[in-house]
Amino acid sequence: MEEVVRSRRIDMIHAYEWRPCLQAAFSSGRRIPLLMNVMSTDVPRFLPTHLPIIVGTPELQQRMEAQGRRAHLLEPSVDMEHYRTTDIAAARAGFGIPQGALVISMVSMLTTAHGNVQSALEAIRVVDRMAFSWPVRLLVAGGGEGLEAVRQGAAAVNAHHGWTVVQPLGFQLDSSPVYEAADIVLGRGSSALKGLAHAKPLMVHGESGFWRLVDEETSEGFLHGGWYGRGGEGDRDLTRGLEALAGSLKRRTRLGAYGRHLVATRFDLERAAERLASIYVDTALGRCDLNTMVRSLVRSAAGSARYLTSTRLGSALYRDRSVPAVA
The missing domain is CATH 3.40.50.2000 (Glycogen Phosphorylase B;)
Structure with missing residues (x-):
């Protein structure tokens, strides 16, 4: 991923769902602002805590903030012009x-x-x-x-x-x-x-x-x-x-x-676009210090390793219970 970021001169990464979020967190480097996005009813605790995250419901936003995360609410949006009854x-x-x-x-x-x-x-x-x-x-x-x-x-x-x-x-x-x-x-x-x-x-x-x-x-x-x-x-x-x-x-x-x-x-699409633009600005400006990032990544590495090991062994404790917010 670092090579892609460098070759394409990417200024920000917006990763969707927990596996791409983990991959981006550990491979993109510190220079590029990274925004995580999880539109599921359950967000894994092992995701890095130093990175901002978008969730899809007020309930999830409150839960993420209670965990000390910088959480943004971006509810599923609808193109009101396309999804309307005409005939x-x-x-x-x-x-x-x-x-x-x-x-x-x-x-x-x-x-x-x-x-x-x-x-x-x-x-x-x-x-x-x-x-x-x-x-x-x-x-x-x-x-x-x-x-x-x-x-x-x-x-x-x-x-x-x-x-x-x-x-x-x-x-x-x-x-x-x-x-x-x-x-x-x-x-x-x-x-x-x-x-x-x-x-x-x-x-x-x-x-x-x-x-x-x-x-x-x-x-x-x-x-x-x-x-x-x-x-x-x-x-x-x-x-x-x-x-x-x-x-x-x-x-x-x-x-x-x-x-x-x-x-x-x-849930109008235009409102969602404006909200996302403001989140991008916040992500670009809200960088954390190196020590905070390192502690967050160490914790995330240990937690994700336990999760992946347990799922391979069939442990119900760490089984993925995430439910997509899209149909």
Whole structure:
């Protein structure tokens, strides 16, 4: 990395997630300002403490500051011009959705980690039951090792009803039409914010059966701790939320407008760019002394060595529990 920095005349390094952060801290040298960025729900304690760090939630920022770190808050941002609803009919036509359908959209990395596939399969089970009362269509966009399980679940439900209830879409380079086609969005992390930007009512999913409707009361918890959660009643919570939304166009419209306003005032891309520019200035000016840096790197080297050794041995104590803030 030192050679790259020198040959390209780099003035600052902005490293994303803990492994690149460690690599940059130990190989970039002291002359180049370094900014760490970890957009996960858990930040490893073995990251160097002398370097500034960006995190994605107020809760994490407070936790980092309590550890004596110089922590900056930069929440996930949304391009409000791109992620907005302009032509629902065209979006639905693109997916072959008939008129009058109640469309539920889910955009997620279908990985087995962090409950993503489990949430998708819970959604499939719930819409299977809802299809007896509503002309429902569940769009599931995303790739990963869980995609085949989602396809199998969809095929079983569709065969049972004799029409398309669940429509797996696979990976979508541009997910905006999936959100635009929806009456209701299921999401977490940045996917949740994109759904809100499209003025759609949102149910946030997480691990171990977590589902929660976003409204004026619950949004404060998500704003503080991130668009995610752990623990809940799974199918029951999702069923209650979806049936309440399905039965009330007025409520869907109100919550959609609330969500769009929430994202516009707090997560707009332009605001994030201005905030990042100020963080870069702070990073360039806020250099620490040599002794502080050395102590920090020694501590980091020892901690990361213990972690890596323990993970290779399968220790639950040091197992990586980080959860991405993006969907």
